[in-house]
Amino acid sequence: MGTAMTTLSLRHLQRILREQGPAGSISISAEIGASGVGEMRVPFIMRVFYLMKPEDIHALLVQHNDEAGKVELIARIARTTFGNGILFSNGAMWKRQRKLMQPVFHHAHVKAYGERMVNIAKQHIAQWKPNNVLDLANEMHAITLRIVVDTLFSGDATGEIDEIREAIHDIGAGFSAQAQSVFLALMPDWFPAPALRQKNRGAKKFNRILERLIAERRKLGEANSPQDLLTSLMFTKDSDTGETMSNEQLRGELLTLYVAGHETTANLLAWSLHFISKYPEVAQKLLVEVDLLEGKPPTTEDLARLPYSKMILQETLRMRPPVWFMQRQSAVPLTINGRSYPKNAMFFILVYANHHNPAVFTEPNIFRPERWANDAEKNLPKGAYTPFSTGARICIGNGFAMMEAQLLLTLIMQRFQITLLDEAQIPKGTPITLSFAKPVRMQISPINA
Ligand code: HEM
Numbered sequence: 001m002g003t004a005m006t007t008l009s010l011r012h013l014q015r016i017l018r019e020q021g022p023a024g025s026i027s028i029s030a031e032i033g034a035s036g037v038g039e040m041r042v043p044f045i046m047r048v049f050y051l052m053k054p055e056d057i058h059a060l061l062v063q064h065n066d067e068a069g070k071v072e073l074i075a076r077i078a079r080t081t082f083g084n085g086i087l088f089s090n091g092a093m094w095k096r097q098r099k100l101m102q103p104v105f106h107h108a109h110v111k112a113y114g115e116r117m118v119n120i121a122k123q124h125i126a127q128w129k130p131n132n133v134l135d136l137a138n139e140m141h142a143i144t145l146r147i148v149v150d151t152l153f154s155g156d157a158t159g160e161i162d163e164i165r166e167a168i169h170d171i172g173a174g175f176s177a178q179a180q181s182v183f184l185a186l187m188p189d190w191f192p193a194p195a196l197r198q199k200n201r202g203a204k205k206f207n208r209i210l211e212r213l214i215a216e217r218r219k220l221g222e223a224n225s226p227q228d229l230l231t232s233l234m235f236t237k238d239s240d241t242g243e244t245m246s247n248e249q250l251r252g253e254l255l256t257l258y259v260a261g262h263e264t265t266a267n268l269l270a271w272s273l274h275f276i277s278k279y280p281e282v283a284q285k286l287l288v289e290v291d292l293l294e295g296k297p298p299t300t301e302d303l304a305r306l307p308y309s310k311m312i313l314q315e316t317l318r319m320r321p322p323v324w325f326m327q328r329q330s331a332v333p334l335t336i337n338g339r340s341y342p343k344n345a346m347f348f349i350l351v352y353a354n355h356h357n358p359a360v361f362t363e364p365n366i367f368r369p370e371r372w373a374n375d376a377e378k379n380l381p382k383g384a385y386t387p388f389s390t391g392a393r394i395c396i397g398n399g400f401a402m403m404e405a406q407l408l409l410t411l412i413m414q415r416f417q418i419t420l421l422d423e424a425q426i427p428k429g430t431p432i433t434l435s436f437a438k439p440v441r442m443q444i445s446p447i448n449a
Contacts, residue, residue, distance in 0.1 A: 005339075007039050008050075019307035021353045021428040021437070022324040029353035037301060037339060041172045047342060052350040054360065059336045059382025060328060060347060068328040069094070071346060073185055077091055078176045080189045081171050081203045083252025086396070087260055090331075094393075096238065100245065101253065104232040110400045112227070113151050114300035114407060120146045121408050122297060125415060128444050131396070133421065137435060138441045140269045144262040147404060152254060153213055154226035160187045160209050167205035168258065174199020176432070210251045229257065257397070263433050264322040265401045270436065271320040272409055274424040283370060283413075286312060290414045296409045300403060309410050311369035313402065314377065318388035319367060320426075322433045324352040326389060351386055352434075360384045419443045 008031065016024040029052045032038035036053030051057055060068055069090030076356065078088040086097040103109070124143045149161055177195035178184045189196055217225045217234055225231040233253060237244055276283045287310045299305065321430065326349040334341045341347075356364040359370065360381060377385060388395035395401070412418070425437040 005035055005037050005039050008032070009040060010040055010042060013040055015279065017430050018428060021426050021431070022434050023426050025325070025350040025353035026356050028052075029350060029356075034239055045343055046346050048346045048348065049341060050348050050350060052353040052357075054354065054357070054381045054383035055337055056383070057349050057354060058390065059387060060334075061326075061386070061389060061393070064330075064334055064336065065392050067332050067334060068330045068347065070337055071327045074179070074327070077175065077185055081199065081206075081252075082256055083248050084248075085252035085256040087256045097253065098392070098396070099247070100238055101233065104229060104236060105396050106401060107399055109232070110403060111300045113400070114403060116146050116150055117404050118297050118407050118411060120150055121411055125412060128416065128446070129447050131443060133441050133443050134272060136420065136424075136440045137266065137270045139437075139442070140273075141263065141264040143408065144266040144269070144404070148258055148262040150228070150402075152257060154228040154230075156216070156230075162206060164209060164258075167202040167209070168255075170198045171206065171255075172202075172259075174202065179432075191377050203399065206255060207251055210254055214247055215251060230254065234386070244425065260395075261397050261400070263435075265404055267320070267433055267435050268313060268316055268401070268405050269321040269408055270440070271424065271434075272316040272405070273412075273418060273442070274420065274440065275316055275319070275430070276312065277412075277418060277420045278287025278425070279367055282367070284406045285369075286413055290410050293410065293414060295414070296415075300407070302410075303403065303406050306371060306406065307373075307409055309406050309413075310402070311372040313405050313409065314372040315367055315369045316394045318355045318361065318385060319365075320434050321351045321355055321387045323387070323389070324434045325350055325430075326386075332445070349386075354383075355385065355387075357384065415447055416444045417447055419445075 008028070010106065016027050020027060026080060028038065028050060032050065032052070036051070038050040040048040041052070042048060046286075051060060070088050075088040075090065078085070082088055084093045084097070085099060089097065095306065121143050124139075124146065145165070146161070149158065174195045174197075178187075178199075183195060184195060187193065187196065211229060214234065217231060222231065222235040225234075230250075230338060230384060233245060233250060235244065276286060285308055289306055292305060293302060301331055303310070328347040328349070330341055330343055330345045330347070332347070333343050355361070358364050383390060388398040388401075419442065421441040422438070424440045427437040428433055
């Protein structure tokens, strides 16, 4: 069934990604053509498939979720720092953690963080002075970082924010060195390579801070502990077994939420501001909407009457999905839309290419928030739009991220006029999340100042 599969060589693929970065997924998609599935052969190791058609993506992530989990090698590298954290685990372990954590991310629960998010952002942007020239990505990172630390640990860790950032940097550096070298990936963590030492050093530092916070909360008990994700996660009981998470599991999940929860949202905001400054008619419409707030900071209650800001975010997530590719590995042979795949096949889901599919999105390279009007997302073909993935493993922080981004975007636009002094460019290579290639400077002037 279907058209023959196109085979691409590793060298060719590497060249495309080296030269074009995530945007190269469109070139890969074009070369693969009508079949929508490309194969890359890595002799004697594994078979790698590239998926970019909505129906294949949907089938893999929704129907075959139990049979195609996270990639084992990556899970192994992650295990020493993230424990069996939800982001990388599979099977029964993942199911248990997801069930425990899901209630913590329910809409009503997440809504309670809205006011804190706005207050933190207000404090941060209060430091912006007329005609300041600032680094757009850095500013967005600084705000979303403070928000994630506050929602995870309340004020308890604010004194340690630099230490946490350093620890995460070390973990991240070691992790990406392993992701880029098969040799390092296969080494145990005690192997005396500088990258692994750096990763261990970071993990130790992070664990030390967390152990202290966890011990303090255990002493205080649930009723007296601050209301934040740490307290929620610590005291949540499995509805069947009544068990709570162990300290080790908690540490892994807190690190996971920290990592998964701020860089992605910062990228979304930074790219949104890039598009807003590039498309004046979009900026104009947004300003009219923001005026509805009458100068008051946005609240979660306001969000429903600020639909255009949400459409801008949806369109940014389409054109610059922070998670621009996803990976899976088959635990058994699979048949997807009539094609057979062997056991242990590796799948690359090209989210970026999927979101630029002209059969689904007319003029896919044009930034047009209006395409999301009238709940258009609900009428798209299944699997066509997956910035937060789909199926059982859909981003657990989806609602949290959208709420945060909408609050921050409207707050910033209400208070500042932003002029970008550089063109934002997509990074080359294979960044884990879709950031900027080079710093983008923004000049800010307060509105009504
Ligand atoms: C714009 C912001 C965000 C984007 C685009 C995003 C995107 C994604 C995507 C695509 C996945 C699935 C990855 C895969 O299955 O391979 C994912 C998973 C996840 N995300 Fe997000 N995310 C965002 C924000 C957040 C936030 C704010 C949090 C937490 C506070 C969070 C926590 C998680 C977790 C824990 C998972 C793993 C879920 C599981 O495997 O069951 N994310 N995210």
